[in-house]
Amino acid sequence: MIHILAVDDDARMLDFTGRELREAGYQTILASSGDEALRRLEAERVDLAVVDVMMPGIDGFELTKMIREMYGIPVILLTARHHIEDKERGFSAGSDDYIVKPFEAKELLFRVKAVLRRVHGSDETLTAGDLVIDRRSYEIRIGGKKLIIPLKEFELLTLLAAHPGQAFSRDQIIERVWGFDYEGDEQTVNVHIKRLRSRLQHSEVEIVTVRGIGYKLEVMQ
Amino acid sequence: MNLYVKFIWFTFTTMLLSSLIGFLVMNVYYDLNLKDANNDKNMRILIEVAEQLESGSGQPAETLNLLGDAGYQFYLTGNGRSEFYGGEYREQSLSDDVISSVLNDEQYHGISEFPRSAFITGFFANELRNTVGVPVTIEGADYALFMRPDIGLLFQELHWLFAGLAGGIILLSFLLMMIVARLLTRPIVQLTEAAEQMERESFDQPLKVKRRDEIGRLAERFTAMRTQIARSIQKREEFVHNVSHDIQSPLHKIQSTLSLLEKETLTESERQHYYGMIRGEAAQISSLTKQLLILASFNEEESLSEQVEVSTQLTAIIERLRYLFDENGLAVAADLEHATVRGNGVLLQSVWENLLTNAIKYSHGGGLVEVICRAEKDHVEVIIKDEGIGMTEAQVAQAFDRFYRADEARSEQGSGLGLSIVKEIIDLHSGTVRIESETSQGTTVKVRL
Structure with a gap:
């Protein structure tokens, strides 16, 4: 279970942030000030902090700096639009990412996932032909050209590229990429494979359909 | 105090102050440069008069009376006599030391020795000590004779001329300054009125200021600024109108969809469809306000x-x-x-x-x-x-x-x-x-x- 500390002096924002994170399956710890956040950090295990910039007392930048120095855990800053120029400050304070308010729950969850992946994920790169998969930045390069592709496509491609030539069935793919509890059908896999194929058109790799089994990735000679 | 009164007051004090300073400078100049020359000039005349008296031709009293009428004031003293000829002295005191020293054959340079004073010009001081004096022997008796030009008599008309000139200058300056002040302040009054009208969002107050000076430029800039403001207010009104419409219409759609949702006969999928519509409309309002925020930051961050x-x-x-x-x-x-x-x-x-x-x-x-x-x-x-x-x-x-x-x-x-x-x-x-x-x-x- 991942523990996320949310810090905001605005009770309603804190409530919103907390609820969204809980619903997404994270354990949340809420604090309405920098001081309270520091007290909670002393007592509890925290994997990631989501911190609002504008707070009375210890502000978000200061708090971020302290959290990074004392606990070394990743921090996502929530900032108002006119604070964008403070971005530099945010990063120098050690925040791993920032979100401009007002934001949608979806954006928050995407960023949380991205930061956690960056921290806990493996940082190796995979290479197949002229295709390079960077598992840290979640980007791929085809013949040196950088391409950012949707997450599920990325994971699907990673799965296939990690074992070139090995065929995976649609069920295996769903299990590995979407998870056990995924309720979608095999059609989803087809759509993603189709999209990946069009993206890999000008590369040296090809996703080949293995009749009756599923798909495999091949490097063309 | 308004600008007009201030202007006139300023003119008045300037004139007063410059007269005062001029007078002081003149006094000092007389004291330093003219006094001695004046003294010597009068001494020469007095010596000639004394020689004439001593030569014995004519009656001394008649001669002195005649010279008195011609514009000199005399004081003859000694040997028991003490007589004045010509115009009267305003201040007749003269120390006995002076008289006795003149009787002892010494010349008296009273005009030179007259003390400097800030507000009294020695030249005009009608005092007995402001004279030149010489010893004179008339019919064997020794006298002391003192003399100064009768400024009052000699310059009487000149006084009036100068007074008239000064008065005329002052009066005319005042009148002209009043007119000039009026001319200068009128466009400012107009500008002020136009500005006051602007506070009430009225932008068509006529402004007839055609000048080539700073005020003219100010009026020109003011008019340009006013037009610009009027235009931007009009733009703003159009904008607000558009924005209100764009907020109103999704809100309206949300309201009508909500009343549709209140019907109980809806199937689940219809319900979901309506929720989706509401979500879409809300998202539209949200995106509109985001853009409006950008527009608002536009002006601040130029x-x-x-x-x-x-x-x-x-x-x-x-x-x-x-x-x-x-x-x-x-x-x-x-x-x-x-x-x-x-x-x-x-x-x-x-x-x-x-x-x-x-x-x-x-x-x-x-x-x-x-x-x-x-x-x-x-x-x-x-x-x-x-x-x-x-x-x-x-x-x-x-x-x-x-x-x-x-x-x-x-x-x-x-x-x-x-x-x-x-x-x-x-x-x-x-x-x-x-x-x-x-x-x-x-x-x-x-x-x-």
């Missing part, structure tokens, strides 16, 4: 002198919008050369954000958005290319108009402000923005800075 790293900005925004790309199943190919331009970072940021969200909004799932940034010799080019639904030529032509939406039904999230904001910001940076588009082939937006 500084165009920052060094903006376009490539860095693009990287950051792509990263920030990554969840939207993800959600829409879109890939992003970013080919960004390092490039900086001079401009406003926050405003340019909203340009890229607007263009990228447009590309996302009008793309099909599985599509690709290309972002290219090139640093050329004298400009930076940013190209944002999607494979989306595209636009017809007519739609492209209108794309930059405020509140224009290519397709009411499709662009449920659009505010109709996005591209007009982009255009305004790029214009502000003296850049160009071009749209190339083909229906169902995609749209390419090229920004040159």
Whole structure:
């Protein structure tokens, strides 16, 4: 279970942030000030902090700096639009990412996932032909050209590229990429494979359909 | 005290002060340079008079009376006599020491010795001690004879002439200053009235100030400013009208959808459909207000002198919008050369954000958005290319108009402000923005800075 500390002096924002994170399956710890956040950090295990910039007392930048120095855990800053120029400050304070308010729950969850992946994920790169998969930045390069592709496509491609030539069935793919509890059908896999194929058109790799089994990735000679 | 009274008061005090200073300077000048010459001149005349008296021709008293009438004042004393001839002295005291020293054959240089005083000019002081004196022997008896020119008599008319001149100068200056002050203050009064009218949002108070001086320039600038304000207020009213309409219509749709939802006979799927509609309308209001916030920040942040790293900005925004790309199943190919331009970072940021969200909004799932940034010799080019639904030529032509939406039904999230904001910001940076588009082939937006 991942523990996320949310810090905001605005009770309603804190409530919103907390609820969204809980619903997404994270354990949340809420604090309405920098001081309270520091007290909670002393007592509890925290994997990631989501911190609002504008707070009375210890502000978000200061708090971020302290959290990074004392606990070394990743921090996502929530900032108002006119604070964008403070971005530099945010990063120098050690925040791993920032979100401009007002934001949608979806954006928050995407960023949380991205930061956690960056921290806990493996940082190796995979290479197949002229295709390079960077598992840290979640980007791929085809013949040196950088391409950012949707997450599920990325994971699907990673799965296939990690074992070139090995065929995976649609069920295996769903299990590995979407998870056990995924309720979608095999059609989803087809759509993603189709999209990946069009993206890999000008590369040296090809996703080949293995009749009756599923798909495999091949490097063309 | 208003400006007019101040002006006249200022004139008056200036005149008073300069007269006073002039008088003081004159006094000192007389005292330092003219007094001795005046003394010597009178001494020469007195010596001649004394010689004439001593020569014995004619009656001494008659001679002195005649000279007194001609403009000299005399005082003859000694040997028991003490007589005045000619105009009277205002101050007749003279120390006995002086008289006895003159009787002892010494000359008296009273005009030279007359003490300096700030407000009394020695030249005019009608006093016995302000005289020259010599010993004189008349019919064997020794006397002391004192003399000074009778200024009152000699310069009587001149006094009046000068008084008239001074009075005339003062009076005329005053009258003219009053007219000039009136002329100077009138346009200011007019400007003030026009400004007061402006406070009540009335901009048509006539302003007839045609001058070539500073006030004329001020009036000119004022009129220009007033026109500008009137225009921007009109623009603002139109804008508010449009915005209100754009907030009103989704709200209206939400309200009517809500009343539809109150019916109990709805199937679950109908219900879901209506919820979706409400969500869409709410999203539209939200996006409109976001754009309005950008517009509001427009005026505050006019500084165009920052060094903006376009490539860095693009990287950051792509990263920030990554969840939207993800959600829409879109890939992003970013080919960004390092490039900086001079401009406003926050405003340019909203340009890229607007263009990228447009590309996302009008793309099909599985599509690709290309972002290219090139640093050329004298400009930076940013190209944002999607494979989306595209636009017809007519739609492209209108794309930059405020509140224009290519397709009411499709662009449920659009505010109709996005591209007009982009255009305004790029214009502000003296850049160009071009749209190339083909229906169902995609749209390419090229920004040159």
